[in-house]
Amino acid sequence: MSIVNYMYQTSLVQFLERFDLSMARSEKSPVTTRRISFINGYLTYEIFKYKSRGLYEKHKYMFVLLLALKIDLERMHITHEEFQNFIKGGAALDLNTCPPKPSRWITDLTWLNIVELSSLRQFQYIIQQVITNEKxxxxxxxxxxxxxxxxPxxxxxxxxxxxxxxxxxxxPDRIMxxxxxxxxxxxxxxxxxxxLLNFEAMYFESRALTxxxxxxxxxxxxxxxxxxLAKRQEFKCKSISMGQGQEIHARKLLVEAMNEGFWALLQNCHLSQEYMQEILVLFLELEKGGTFNKNFRLWLTTEEHxxxxxxxLQMCIKFTNEAPSGIRAGLTRTYISMNQDMLDYSDSKQYIPLIYAISFLHTIVxxxxxxxxLGWNIPYEFNSADWLASCLFLQxxxxxxxxxxGLSWTTLRYMLGEVHYGGRVTDDFDKKLLNTFCKVWFTDHIFAEDFCFYKGYKIIVYKQVTExxxxxxxxxxxxxxxVYGLHTNANIT
Structure with a gap:
């Protein structure tokens, strides 16, 4: 994956750690073949979780698809010819040397793909079948x-x-x-x-020099x-945003954190590459023999560089914090971060449905x-702080x-569409779109039995986060x- 993105570096040491973990935690069996099968299954999922955590959303799908294809190739469930056909299609063919297209509605690229597909045994008659059964x-x-x-x-x-x-x-637009x-x-x-990223699990997986x-x-x-997380684990967490002249403060913070055993967070590390090399040398020396508090943790944030x-990179636990794809994953992530006290805050019958509606809006934007x-004329940095501010305002x-x-819908819509989320929006048409979502959803009709954000997506009311x-x-x-207010062809992009 490092070919896809330079930052996706993984060391053999990290892989061996996953392997040892799989040996220890996988299901036991006196039958050798079954024991090997259990280890392989556990290791595969462990590597999938470990690698996926450190990939951008756009690359996670590519990784797991390649993983599935490679494993099926090894199992001989698919052939090398089928694998090549899936990867390349008919891109290597020349339209002039192929049988003529039966109709204009079939694009040139589609026809080349079909001709190449006909080289596989299961599809050897497809060209003639398309010609004779065109409708x-x-x-x-x-x-x-x-x-x-x-x-067909x-x-x-x-x-x-x-x-x-x-x-x-x-x-091709339906491949995913x-x-x-x-x-x-x-x-x-x-x-x-x-x-879904689990910060707590990642922390327990880490060590002071990881x-x-x-x-x-x-x-x-x-x-x-x-x-x-630091607050829940009862540790101090001090942060510094890196940039010109910040190395001196970062060195001081690191020394204090290692001695006292608190967490140091260095933000925007791509702006201080020379200091990153200094951190690497420091950690390598500490591994050989040095004194530090075992509660010390170092967190880094960086853009690609x-x-x-x-x-x-190879010594780090890598992760991304992008919103996961889909309504289900987005809502799950929001409610995982919510404690039960937030749901219990108000006795108003309107409160819990509105928390869900705000969470749904948060996922949509x-x-x-x-x-x-197609989604927004300008990409905006909507994040969990917008959702939390909206929920606190509602309370x-x-x-x-x-x-x-009763509730002032005008006030609520204004705060959502113009302040908490709308405060980030600079394009006039984007602002109009956001306010339209608020006007359509945040009305008295939201409490009606027939209300839905889109068919199949209703207001869900439970009293427990676990529910x-x-x-x-x-x-x-x-x-x-x-569901997002887009045309069905939006997926093609």
């Missing part, structure tokens, strides 16, 4: 979700991977949806679901989560960012509201673009 293929091709529809002719009997090859040839089915069947459903480094992206600053010391300029507003007049987390497990892991 049937077009009907299937025009479906919004062809991977969910009945496949006898192709519905194919296994998930061979259906993926067919989807790859005909509908079908490949998630393939990953779930080949590796297990837990590999196809978004990984720095933890976050790769930054828009709206993914982990500082509030690190400070909350090709001059970041490789050895330091973050998810739209992943559609590029204060309900406390101060006149019991006879919400259990409910989210039953939600669909993938969402159509219409």
């Amino acid at each position: 049937m293929w077009k009907t299937w091709f025009d479906k919004d979700a062809p991977e969910e529809a009945m496949f 002719l006898n192709y519905g009997s194919l296994d998930v991977f061979r259906k993926l090859l067919l989807i790859r040839a005909w509908c 949806v079908q490949s998630k089915k393939y990953i779930a069947q080949s590796m297990g459903t837990k590999f196809a679901e978004p990984m 720095p933890m480094i976050c790769f930054l992206s828009i709206g993914s600053d982990p500082t509030p989560y690190i400070e909350q 090709e001059k970041f010391p490789i050895s330091l 973050q998810e739209r960012r992943k559609f590029g300029p 204060n507003h309900l406390d101060e509201a006149d019991t006879k007049k 919400y987390l259990e409910h989210f497990k039953s939600m669909t892991p993938t969402d159509v673009p219409q």
Whole structure:
């Protein structure tokens, strides 16, 4: 993965640590073959979790798909020719040397993919079948979700991977949806679901001389989560934002933290590459023999930088703090960070549904960012601080509201659309869109039985955070673009 992104450096030592862990924790069996199978299964998922935690969202899917393909190649469940067909399609073919297209509605690239697909045994007759059954293929091709529809002719009997090859040839925009089915069947459903970052587990996994480094992206600053974790673990956490002239203060902070046993957080380390090399040398010397408090922890945040010391990256526990993909994952992440006291705060019947509505809005505004300029004209750094500020305002507003007049929707919509979330929005059309979400959702109708954000997405009311987390497990892991107020073709981007 370091070819994809320079920062994705992993050492053999880190892999061997995962291997030893798998040997110790995997299920035992007196039968050698079963014992090996248990170790392999545990190790595979352990490596998946460890690597996925340190990848940007856009690369996590690529990693797990390649993992599934490589394992199935080794198992001989798929052939090398099928693997190459999936990777390359018909890109190497020349249209002039291929059989002529039967109709103009089939694009040149699609036809090249089909011709290349015909070289595989299961698809050897597909060219003639497309020519003789053109209407049937077009009907299937025009479906919004062809991977969910009945496949033409006898192709519905194919296994998930061979259906993926067919989807790859005909509908490249639907590859991700079908490949998630393939990953779930080949590796297990837990590999196809978004990984949620667990700061507490990461902390317990770390040691004093194992720095933890976050790769930054828009709206993914982990500082509030690190400070909350330090408070729960009863440690001090002091931070410094790196930049010109900050090395002196950082050195002093590091010495104090190592001696006293508190946490040091160095932010924006890409701005101080020379000092990163200094930290590497310091830690290597301490490993050989040095005095330090075992409670000491070093947290780093950085953007991508090709001059970041490789050895330091290989020694770190790497993570990203991006919002996970999908409504289910987004809501789960929000409610995991919520304590029970927040749900118990108010006796008002309006309170819990509105907390859920704010959480849903929070997920939507973050998810739209992943559609590029179709989602927002300008990418904004919406983060958990916006959600928390909105929830705290709701608490204060309900406390101060006149019991006879009730909740002021105008005030709530203004604070959400113009202050807490809207305060980040600078584009006029983006501001209009955000306020439209607020006007449509935050009204008296939100408490009606027939209210839904989009069909299938209703207000969920529970009294316990654990009940919400259990409910989210039953939600669909993938969402159509219409949930976010986008056209179905938005996925093509």
